[in-house]
Amino acid sequence: MDFFINILGGFQTAINLENIYYCFIGCLFGTMVGVLPGIGPLAGISLLIPVTYGIDATGAIIMLAGIYYGAMYGGSTTSILMNIPGESASVVTCLDGYKMTLKGRGGAALFISAWGSFIGGNLSVIGLMFLAPMLANFATKFGPPEMFAVLLVAFMLLGSLGTGSFFKTMPMVILGLFIGTIGMDPLTGTFRFTHGIKELFDGIGFVPVALGVFGIGEILISTEESLLRVIHKVRLRELLPTRDELRASWGPIFRGSGIGFFIGLLPGSAHVLSSFISYMVEKRLAKKPEEFGTGRIEGVAAPETANNAATGGAMIPFLGMGIPTGPATAVMMIALMIHGVRPGPLFISEQPKLFWGLVASMYIGNLILLILNLPLVGIFVNLLRIPFRMLFPVVLLICLVGTYSINSSTFELLVLIGSGVLGYIFRKLGYDLAPFILALILGPAMELSFRQSLMRSAGSFSIFWDSPITLTLISLSVLLFFWNLLKSLRSSAKRGE
Amino acid sequence: MIYSIVFKIKTEVSPMKKKLSIPIITMVLVLTITNVFVAAADYPTQPITLINPMPPGGTLDLQARAYATVAEKFLGKPMVVVNKPGATGMVGTLAGAQAVPDGYNLTVGSVNLTNAIEWEIANGRKPPFTRHDFIPIGSFTMSPTLFIVPYDSPYKTLNEFINEAKSKPGQLAFCSGGLYGMSHLPIEIFARAVGLKFRHVPYTGGGPCLSAVVGKHVDFATQYPPTSLPLVRGNKMRVLAVVGAKRLKSIPHIPAVKEFGIDAEYYGWVGILAPLKTPKAIVEKLREVTKKVAEDKTFIDMIEQPGDEVYFLNGDELAKYLDIESAKIAKLDAELVKEAPKK
Numbered sequence A: 001m002d003f004f005i006n007i008l009g010g011f012q013t014a015i016n017l018e019n020i021y022y023c024f025i026g027c028l029f030g031t032m033v034g035v036l037p038g039i040g041p042l043a044g045i046s047l048l049i050p051v052t053y054g055i056d057a058t059g060a061i062i063m064l065a066g067i068y069y070g071a072m073y074g075g076s077t078t079s080i081l082m083n084i085p086g087e088s089a090s091v092v093t094c095l096d097g098y099k100m101t102l103k104g105r106g107g108a109a110l111f112i113s114a115w116g117s118f119i120g121g122n123l124s125v126i127g128l129m130f131l132a133p134m135l136a137n138f139a140t141k142f143g144p145p146e147m148f149a150v151l152l153v154a155f156m157l158l159g160s161l162g163t164g165s166f167f168k169t170m171p172m173v174i175l176g177l178f179i180g181t182i183g184m185d186p187l188t189g190t191f192r193f194t195h196g197i198k199e200l201f202d203g204i205g206f207v208p209v210a211l212g213v214f215g216i217g218e219i220l221i222s223t224e225e226s227l228l229r230v231i232h233k234v235r236l237r238e239l240l241p242t243r244d245e246l247r248a249s250w251g252p253i254f255r256g257s258g259i260g261f262f263i264g265l266l267p268g269s270a271h272v273l274s275s276f277i278s279y280m281v282e283k284r285l286a287k288k289p290e291e292f293g294t295g296r297i298e299g300v301a302a303p304e305t306a307n308n309a310a311t312g313g314a315m316i317p318f319l320g321m322g323i324p325t326g327p328a329t330a331v332m333m334i335a336l337m338i339h340g341v342r343p344g345p346l347f348i349s350e351q352p353k354l355f356w357g358l359v360a361s362m363y364i365g366n367l368i369l370l371i372l373n374l375p376l377v378g379i380f381v382n383l384l385r386i387p388f389r390m391l392f393p394v395v396l397l398i399c400l401v402g403t404y405s406i407n408s409s410t411f412e413l414l415v416l417i418g419s420g421v422l423g424y425i426f427r428k429l430g431y432d433l434a435p436f437i438l439a440l441i442l443g444p445a446m447e448l449s450f451r452q453s454l455m456r457s458a459g460s461f462s463i464f465w466d467s468p469i470t471l472t473l474i475s476l477s478v479l480l481f482f483w484n485l486l487k488s489l490r491s492s493a494k495r496g497e
Numbered sequence B: 001m002i003y004s005i006v007f008k009i010k011t012e013v014s015p016m017k018k019k020l021s022i023p024i025i026t027m028v029l030v031l032t033i034t035n036v037f038v039a040a041a042d043y044p045t046q047p048i049t050l051i052n053p054m055p056p057g058g059t060l061d062l063q064a065r066a067y068a069t070v071a072e073k074f075l076g077k078p079m080v081v082v083n084k085p086g087a088t089g090m091v092g093t094l095a096g097a098q099a100v101p102d103g104y105n106l107t108v109g110s111v112n113l114t115n116a117i118e119w120e121i122a123n124g125r126k127p128p129f130t131r132h133d134f135i136p137i138g139s140f141t142m143s144p145t146l147f148i149v150p151y152d153s154p155y156k157t158l159n160e161f162i163n164e165a166k167s168k169p170g171q172l173a174f175c176s177g178g179l180y181g182m183s184h185l186p187i188e189i190f191a192r193a194v195g196l197k198f199r200h201v202p203y204t205g206g207g208p209c210l211s212a213v214v215g216k217h218v219d220f221a222t223q224y225p226p227t228s229l230p231l232v233r234g235n236k237m238r239v240l241a242v243v244g245a246k247r248l249k250s251i252p253h254i255p256a257v258k259e260f261g262i263d264a265e266y267y268g269w270v271g272i273l274a275p276l277k278t279p280k281a282i283v284e285k286l287r288e289v290t291k292k293v294a295e296d297k298t299f300i301d302m303i304e305q306p307g308d309e310v311y312f313l314n315g316d317e318l319a320k321y322l323d324i325e326s327a328k329i330a331k332l333d334a335e336l337v338k339e340a341p342k343k
Helices: A002-014 A017-035 A041-054 A057-082 A088-102 A106-135 A144-158 A166-181 A206-225 A243-264 A270-285 A298-321 A327-338 A352-383 A388-407 A410-429 A434-456 A468-496 B002-011 B015-041 B059-075 B087-097 B111-122 B158-167 B185-194 B206-214 B225-233 B280-295 B297-304 B315-339
Strands: B048-052 B079-083 B105-110 B134-150 B173-176 B199-202 B220-223 B237-243 B267-275 B310-314
Touching: A002 A017, A002 A352, A017 A041, A017 A057, A017 A352, A041 A057, A041 A327, A041 B059, A057 A088, A057 A106, A057 A298, A057 A327, A057 A352, A088 A106, A088 A206, A088 A270, A088 A298, A088 A434, A106 A243, A106 A298, A106 A352, A144 A166, A144 A270, A144 A434, A144 A468, A166 A434, A206 A388, A206 A410, A206 A434, A243 A270, A243 A298, A270 A298, A270 A434, A298 A327, A298 A352, A327 B059, A388 A410, A434 B199, B048 B059, B048 B087, B059 B079, B059 B105, B059 B134, B059 B267, B059 B280, B059 B297, B087 B105, B087 B111, B087 B267, B105 B111, B105 B134, B111 B267, B111 B315, B134 B185, B134 B206, B134 B225, B134 B280, B134 B297, B134 B315, B158 B237, B173 B206, B185 B220, B185 B237, B185 B315, B206 B220, B206 B225, B206 B237, B225 B237, B267 B280, B267 B315, B280 B297, B280 B310, B280 B315, B297 B310, B310 B315
Parallel strands: B048 B079, B048 B105, B173 B199, B173 B220
Antiparallel strands: B105 B267, B134 B220, B134 B237, B134 B267, B134 B310
């Protein structure tokens, strides 16, 4: 009974003209931050924190949370239309989303992505509402050995992410891992591959690399073929997904919601991991997995739903325990602290108005975002009517500004351009880019958790099978490894015939 | 801007340019000095930039923004916080040291600064700047860390913990928010004071380290009050002691390590620094303003609501504190370098 009173109280707080206004501002700003490559939810929230000084804690957190989940809606736009990931969580969306645009189905991809985000967002708020007290402890159970086991599974899946052969994917994974090792090693303070260059001490950020290989690389390629490219005149009814596309999306949307929510609970790069794992699950379940990467709607629906569902999951350790698991939730926690609210294990019971108000506002926010994003589909798709010779200089500018806005570093601009050239060469040689970026993001996290585990156990490997969680996950990854091996051996044997 | 020109000319070594550079440098210097004299009388006449060398959203950012908001009231001109993160604060602090010393470019100083500089020196590298490149304006917090253990940890008091650690040398593990950082060094100081050895697992940030304590992935840690106390109140972990000389107002029942006769003091300070050549009149004005800020009710609330305490040191006191602190950290770092595994 208490539960319903709380929920009603929450809606009472959220459906107040002022709070709906803050929610709207947050969602709008979040969408913009998501659409613009480079600027992510972290920068967006940090930028708006000073604005929240003048409003109460409830309004402030409603607005900042709006930016957070709003950014996950916007992230897919540039991935689908231009093959430039708007957020790190939308890297996988490029694979099928952009192919759909080339087929003239960009509108449908955007529509499904907004729809999937809406369902995923709402389901994860339901999860947050019912499971927060139960799952708050879950995140802290994930220490270094558990994180390593999760990432190991992810890497086993990474090998079969690409459309090409195992031998075209693996070099890219290895290159991504290598670039991830550059910079100061957080566990010993040793500088690796920095050659005394100060800008490399913090390592190479993945945003300039991702924008470079995807964005700049795409521009370079298109200068070769822009004359040949057919610009699709999009009619209104082509914006909407066909009945088949809608039917094919239901499964990925529901599975993506579940996967996204639970992965969202994990520390670290939960959004990236959730979008990538839900994509791989769909690929495994598909009747024709080889069609993934050629413009399947499932390949857009699953990751875009999952990265939204992950926001609800990520809110649980932050609101239920006061332990933020990612940078965006950490900044939100600071914002609450500025307002004199200290999230902790007692937060939900001591600040029911704030917690339930926020939960209720997330339903409203998701609705606002759906209403905001569906008409935008038409506008964004029409951007593609602009001739490439005019569109791409603008895209180039956006990539440059997006990169510079993160750390005001000119060195990162060089990284951007350098990776652009690299991206061009990779495309020419037919290598896949997504495994490269994912290895760059997840590699350092995996190395860190592996070595932290061994530091804890003073070098004993038994730490990796002492807990049931790690034992299960490590067995799973061993299975995946042999399955991959068997499959690629079989397919190369077939080719040999 | 002007300084960057001088800097560029200085770095180019062709003799032709060297000849030319002398008059230019003189001219630029004369111009800057006259400019500064004019500016000192009715300072400030334009917005002041406060460089925060840490990323947005951290406790340091929170406190810097609180300072800037309140200082505006006394200065009559806006103070804008600009985040320049990178290399544990080295990037932004270097920018602050090289900024035009006209009073319009200030830098947020913190314990990270001392740590980073002394670590560079201990490793035989020349740091790009030292504390002597700055004039301390004043500092407003001086927080000790809390000695925390998981809630159902077998150790109920600090003495129990020390006895257990003595029987298992090098086996109890702790986490920190970063190697040789502000939550690692307090434990090194503590360990030396009681003559113990522990196993260190560095994490990337205070949040993950707190999570590791709650999840019992490590045996103990030291973290700062604002982030630890909510978890203590929620029965997710316990505080055994305050790593410092005095008890804290917010948890008066928790003893300080000094009461056990353990001489382990380490404080996270946050303050304001000006570039070395900033005119004396402007420095005086800024020091006055900082004192007023530290006594301001709004400012105290902004710092104390999240769980910290305002502890004001004026410019001279801060300079003295930094001398002592730097010497202490230098000694510790030298020992840590010796202990570090050979590369």
